[in-house]
Amino acid sequence: MEEMILKLKQEIIEVLNLEDIKPEEIDNDAPLFGEGLGLDSIDALELIVLMEKNYGIKLQDPAKGKEIFKSINVMADYIQKNRTR
Amino acid sequence: MERRELDYVVLNQGYVSVNGRELEHEASGNALLTELYRNHIADWPKFFKMDTLSKAGFVASELLIKELGEHRLGSEEFAQGRAIVLFGATASLCADRNYQETIQDKDNYYPSPALFVYTLPNIVTGEIAIRNHWRGETSFYVTEAPDAAQMAFHLACAFQDQVTDSILAGWVDSSRNDDFQAFMTVVLREDAADTGWIEGQLKRMINILNNK
Amino acid sequence: MARVIRCIADNVVSPLGQDSRSNYDSVKAGKTGLARYESMGNISTPFVLSRVDRGIIDALCVKLGIKGNYTFFEKFLLCSSVQAVRESGIDASSERVLFIVSTTKGNTSLLGQPQEGVPDERVLLAKAAREVSLFFGNPNAPLVVCNACISGVCAQIEAMRALRSGLYDYAVVIGADEQSPFIISGFLSFKAISDEPCRPFDKDRRGLNLGECAATVVLEASDEIKGGWELVCGAIRNDANHISGPSRTGEGSYLALMEVLKECRRDELAFVNVHGTATAYNDEMESIALYRAGLIDVPVTGLKGYYGHTMGAAGIMESILSMYAVRDNTVLATRGYHEQGVTYPVSVSSEIRECKGSEFIKLLSGFGGSNAALLYRFVE
Numbered sequence: 001m002e003e004m005i006l007k008l009k010q011e012i013i014e015v016l017n018l019e020d021i022k023p024e025e026i027d028n029d030a031p032l033f034g035e036g037l038g039l040d041s042i043d044a045l046e047l048i049v050l051m052e053k054n055y056g057i058k059l060q061d062p063a064k065g066k067e068i069f070k071s072i073n074v075m076a077d078y079i080q081k082n083r084t085r
Numbered sequence: 086m087e088r089r090e091l092d093y094v095v096l097n098q099g100y101v102s103v104n105g106r107e108l109e110h111e112a113s114g115n116a117l118l119t120e121l122y123r124n125h126i127a128d129w130p131k132f133f134k135m136d137t138l139s140k141a142g143f144v145a146s147e148l149l150i151k152e153l154g155e156h157r158l159g160s161e162e163f164a165q166g167r168a169i170v171l172f173g174a175t176a177s178l179c180a181d182r183n184y185q186e187t188i189q190d191k192d193n194y195y196p197s198p199a200l201f202v203y204t205l206p207n208i209v210t211g212e213i214a215i216r217n218h219w220r221g222e223t224s225f226y227v228t229e230a231p232d233a234a235q236m237a238f239h240l241a242c243a244f245q246d247q248v249t250d251s252i253l254a255g256w257v258d259s260s261r262n263d264d265f266q267a268f269m270t271v272v273l274r275e276d277a278a279d280t281g282w283i284e285g286q287l288k289r290m291i292n293i294l295n296n297k
Numbered sequence: 298m299a300r301v302i303r304c305i306a307d308n309v310v311s312p313l314g315q316d317s318r319s320n321y322d323s324v325k326a327g328k329t330g331l332a333r334y335e336s337m338g339n340i341s342t343p344f345v346l347s348r349v350d351r352g353i354i355d356a357l358c359v360k361l362g363i364k365g366n367y368t369f370f371e372k373f374l375l376c377s378s379v380q381a382v383r384e385s386g387i388d389a390s391s392e393r394v395l396f397i398v399s400t401t402k403g404n405t406s407l408l409g410q411p412q413e414g415v416p417d418e419r420v421l422l423a424k425a426a427r428e429v430s431l432f433f434g435n436p437n438a439p440l441v442v443c444n445a446c447i448s449g450v451c452a453q454i455e456a457m458r459a460l461r462s463g464l465y466d467y468a469v470v471i472g473a474d475e476q477s478p479f480i481i482s483g484f485l486s487f488k489a490i491s492d493e494p495c496r497p498f499d500k501d502r503r504g505l506n507l508g509e510c511a512a513t514v515v516l517e518a519s520d521e522i523k524g525g526w527e528l529v530c531g532a533i534r535n536d537a538n539h540i541s542g543p544s545r546t547g548e549g550s551y552l553a554l555m556e557v558l559k560e561c562r563r564d565e566l567a568f569v570n571v572h573g574t575a576t577a578y579n580d581e582m583e584s585i586a587l588y589r590a591g592l593i594d595v596p597v598t599g600l601k602g603y604y605g606h607t608m609g610a611a612g613i614m615e616s617i618l619s620m621y622a623v624r625d626n627t628v629l630a631t632r633g634y635h636e637q638g639v640t641y642p643v644s645v646s647s648e649i650r651e652c653k654g655s656e657f658i659k660l661l662s663g664f665g666g667s668n669a670a671l672l673y674r675f676v677e
Contacts, residue, residue, distance in 0.1 A: 015199075019133040038130065041542050045198040045487060053195045062488040164537075165552065176422055176443055181479075185408045188482045194339045201483035202541050202664060205401060207444045211665030214535040220552060222533040223667055224451060227422040227441035235438060242458035246532060248556065 056084030114263030166250035306385035347508030399472035406477035446663030449612020460518035495575035500638030508605025531671030532556035547586030549668030567654035573599025602632025
């Protein structure tokens with residue numbers, strides 16, 4: 001799980017162009033949206049693409065993203081349970 | 086009558102100057118934009134999410150605003166009276182190509198919303214408006230090539246909106262990630278009556294851009 | 298006195314008709330161009346779209362004498378503008394005529410699918426526009442307005458200003474967009490497209506539909522009042538909030554509305570033709586802007602349920618249909634609407650309503666935080 005979380009953080013930093021943020025700076029339990037990383041609605045949509053492209057998880061309802069993208073831990077857990085690749 | 090010259094910034098993949106003063110830099114291409122951001126701006130991480138057109142327009146606008154000494158949070162009247170009118174020939178072609186890559190291949194079809202949003206050239210006007218809290222007019226016009234007379238005419242037209250007191254105006258182009266051209270200036274309402282003079286000022290900037 | 302700007306000819310080409318009158322009659326009769334597609338190109342997600350039959354456009358080109366190696370987008374622009382220019386009777390080859398094209402993506406589909414005989418450079422918007430002005434033998438460099446979804450209103454505003462400046466006497470303002478997989482896939486990635494006909498302002502609205510349309514207005518400047526449809530004023534304002542999400546306070550739309558209301562005679566305002574895309578955020582934002590501008594009781598109508606979102610054409614086609622509606626004392630029904638679904642209940646209806654007045658406001662908003670409004674007035 002540790003390894004997967006690090007990989008996920010690196011993927012997020014890359015697709016969202018979080019140039020000045022390092023993986024260790026992202027708290028596993030902190031909310032991804034709102035304060036902190038300064039992510040917005042386009043970032044949320046881009047995370048949906050990431051889930052499909054890298055893990056084969058299709059998310060039709062963007063509202064569901066709100067729960068899944070709560071924190072790195074929640075997201076990693078969801079991916080672990082639902083991934084098809 | 087003695088008139089001041091318009092302040093301006095000229096920028097391309099290998100050159101950047103403010104009012105004719107060349108800024109030192111090491112990088113070129115897209116990396117030049119990042120270098121300029123880090124050395125002169127540095128407090129707007131959204132920059133890294135932008136496409137090349139927006140990055141070039143954003144950096145040019147930031148360098149110009151710094152030179153002008155404008156306060157980012159001006160009065161309400163200033164914020165509503167500042168328009169952004171930009172011109173370009175390639176529009177969002179660079180972003181279009183980047184987005185097209187995400188949909189071209191059936192087996193690798195993952196359309197990217199973050200790339201798609203930049204396939205509209207007026208996004209650069211929005212990025213600058215957001216950064217500065219300006220709520221005046223924002224317009225993007227596409228023409229065949231930078232033409233000082235055509236640009237001066239449409240800038241004068243923009244002042245027909247009586248709320249518009251000043252315009253951040255310029256040319257922004259990018260057809261590839263490492264290939265961009267921009268110049269930017271601020272035109273005041275009192276300048277607008279003399280389109281010939283504006284045309285002359287723009288011509289000077291276009292010449293610098295074409296020769297660099 | 299500022300020069301008077303009048304609309305002297307208009308045209309709409311869409312799945313609902315090939316001239317403005319037939320489009321208006323179809324909409325009044327409740328017809329829609331929207332249809333469901335299960336896939337297109339690499340897209341495998343279902344969506345609803347209003348698409349123009351390519352064969353009909355080719356036949357129209359033959360009928361109108363439009364020959365040459367044109368793309369669909371260029372043919373579309375020509376089919377509408379040739380008809381409008383003919384109706385106007387102007388000499389479009391004069392240097393006193395300015396061509397303005399409103400589009401968001403022009404020939405972008407050439408990137409994915411090049412066309413034989415069409416040079417690559419035609420993907421540049423001004424090159425495509427030049428094909429149109431050259432068809433008419435016009436010597437001026439055409440202007441392309443590329444302000445996302447508000448382009449059609451901006452193009453009319455810029456035409457009005459160019460005419461008022463005195464440099465031109467006529468402006469041919471043409472708007473169109475081709476709904477290629479490029480645009481459809483992009484809006485799908487934004488989760489903004491509904492797989493059912495859109496429901497503007499409805500509590501169950503689930504997103505927008507895209508659509509194809511080409512529309513033209515020919516504007517004339519004169520020094521005296523001649524009667525007919527006058528383009529009185531317009532304004533463009535930015536939310537300065539977010540590049541894709543509408544402002545939560547409706548700031549830009551509110552500011553644009555307040556600007557055109559300065560010239561509006563409120564007792565003559567028949568209705569506001571809104572953007573009404575049927576996305577959750579757009580319609581909510583518009584209701585806030587209308588409320589803040591004191592327009593909550595004015596009839597509101599949206600046409601996306603008939604045409605979908607026609608992008609570059611929207612501001613022009615929706616203005617033209619509004620002209621026909623005002624002359625018909627009619628507020629067109631907002632197709633797809635059933636039950637109020639915005640915070641500030643705007644005066645919207647699924648039924649045709651009667652109205653009085655000689656003016657209407659056209660409102661649009663789009664990506665880049667852009668918003669625009671304009672005011673047309675009919676003068677006897």
